[in-house]
Amino acid sequence: MEVVRSSIVLSRGRSRLTVTGVLTGLLLTLSVPAALPESGAVTPERGSAYMGMGVLAHDGIARGATADSLPDSRTGQTEGVDVSSYQRDVAWSTLYGSGVRWAYTKATEGTSYKNAYFTQQYTGSYDVGIVRGAYHFATPDSTGGAAQADYFVNHGGGWSADGKTLPGVLDIEWNPYGGDCYGKSKSQMVTWIRDFLNRYKARTGRAAVIYTATNWWTQCTGNYSGFGATNPLWIARYASTPGTLPAGWAYYTMWQYTSTGKTVGDHDRFNGGTTQLKTFASG
Structure with missing residues (x-):
């Protein structure tokens, strides 16, 4: 159900403005920032967050960026998407035909939410030849980092x-349910992240990727540089370039360069070709 307020269309907590453009044969829908909860605003339901929800609300589309200025060259990089329950059953064969070669599906949030569409999204992408992965939306205000890593691994991660x-x-990223940094100090946030990463590595043998935005990382961790040597970076910035990276990372592994509409998921780039993508997947 959509509710119109002051001529802004609110759809499941995401306000958006459609901009006509073509991306790999699909309609590109760029979202404008949705305000996080303020006085009189409705707080999103726990579990409803998706990758980039807080980034879009705070950073939005970089100044000067338009549909035409978003990156269109694929030289040396590989197209990907990220999806959550908002996309429901995804047409993976269509995405593969458009050039998408990797995808991430939201698996969990906190220690109570599981994506009801996870199987179709995670297995469906794999079945058409897309290299797939899962992501966890962190809520450091609810439970500890190690507990959330366990929940993630136990439910598809x-x-x-x-x-x-x-x-x-x-x-x-920014908290869609309350205070930006989930009520934690910079040192407490770094500890929470470290606890998650350590438990994930212990459970799976792989270092988890960190998805974040430079502004949030600076605000909520004090621009901590200690994870750059061990954990790949997935940077979020909706512009023609990824901009300044958080401290500790000399390069990004993945870049979420636009937040699109519900149908096809957000679009991303892997910083390498398909051979490098498969090498990265193999560990």
């Missing part, structure tokens, strides 16, 4: 060295 399964992702 594992890894196997088959060359077709990507390492799990910790999605750590």
Whole structure:
């Protein structure tokens, strides 16, 4: 159900403005920032968060960026998407035909939410030849990092060295349910993230990818540099370039460069060709 307020269309907590453009044969829908809960605003339901929800609300589309200025060259990089329950049953064969070669599916959030469409999304992408992985939306205000890593691994976030399964992702970004940094100090946030990463590595043998935005990382971890040597970076920035990276990372492994509409998922780039993608998946 959609509710119109002040001429802004609110759809499941995501306000959006459609911009006509073509991306790999699909309609590109760029979202404009949705305000996080303020006085009189409705707080999203726990479990409803998706990758980039907080990034879009705070950073939005970079100043000067338009549909035409978003990256269109695929030289040396590989197209991917990320999806959650918002996309429901995904037409994976269509995405594969458009050039998508890797995908991440939201598996869990906190220690109570599981994506009801996870099987169709995670297995369906694999079945058409897309290299797939799973991500966890972190809620550091609810339970500890190690507990959330366990929940993630136990509900689809594992890894196997088959060359077709990507390492799990910790999605750590602005809190859609309250205070930006989940009520934690910078040092407490770093500890929480470390606890998650250590438990995930112990359970799976792989270092988890960290998905974040530079502004959030700076605000909520003090731009901590200690994970760059061990954990790949998935940077979120909706612009023609990924911009300044968080401290500790000299390069990004993945880049979420646009937040699209519900139908096809957000679009991303892997910083390498398909051979490098499969090598990365293999560990």
